[in-house]
Amino acid sequence: MVRRVVTGVDSAGSSVIKEDGPTAATVYKHTPGFESSVVWTTTRPPTARGMEAAAPPASFVPGPGETIALTVTFPPDSVFGATDFDPEAAVAENLANTPGLADLFEPDAPGMHTTPTIDYAVLLSGTVVLELDNNASTELHPGDIVVQNGTRHAWRVPGDEPATIFVVLIGQAG
DSSP states (O other): OOEEEEEEEOTTSOEEEEEEEEOOEEEOSSSTTOEEEEEEEESSOOOTTOOOBOSOOSOSSOOTTOEEEEEEEEOOTHHHHSTTOOHHHHHHHHHHHSTTTGGGBOTTSTTOBOOSEEEEEEEEESOEEEEOGGGOEEEEOTTOEEEEESOOBEEEOOSSSOEEEEEEEEEOOO
């Protein structure tokens, strides 16, 4: 569970804390250890003191000028090789939980996807491998930051521990 603190302005023009509490988590039944929490979304360029939403968006692929901030905990790769793992149920659940984004995953290359976004991703815990085309990859550790420029990629979690990232997706113009 992620704690979210949201600031704003009161009627007198003073800065205040508008929200302070945990974000709602989506826990995946068919992919044990997979979880996400929408931290914040914007549906237009934000104003200096504008308030937006924290509810799950209609599409997890933001349009031009829109943003989505979320945390994602990826289970270790071993989960996907377990004898009781049901890939069809996991895909259906992912399509329901992350509309728009899950549609971009490649059926013939599990985990690989390309989004029309620029993403800022910060690894919060665990170890994750960012996989790109032509077997290019890099191992990331807590505190590492990735600027993902709308390229084809996948996140892999070697070992036995999950990995959590915080990512902001920014919809690209045209």
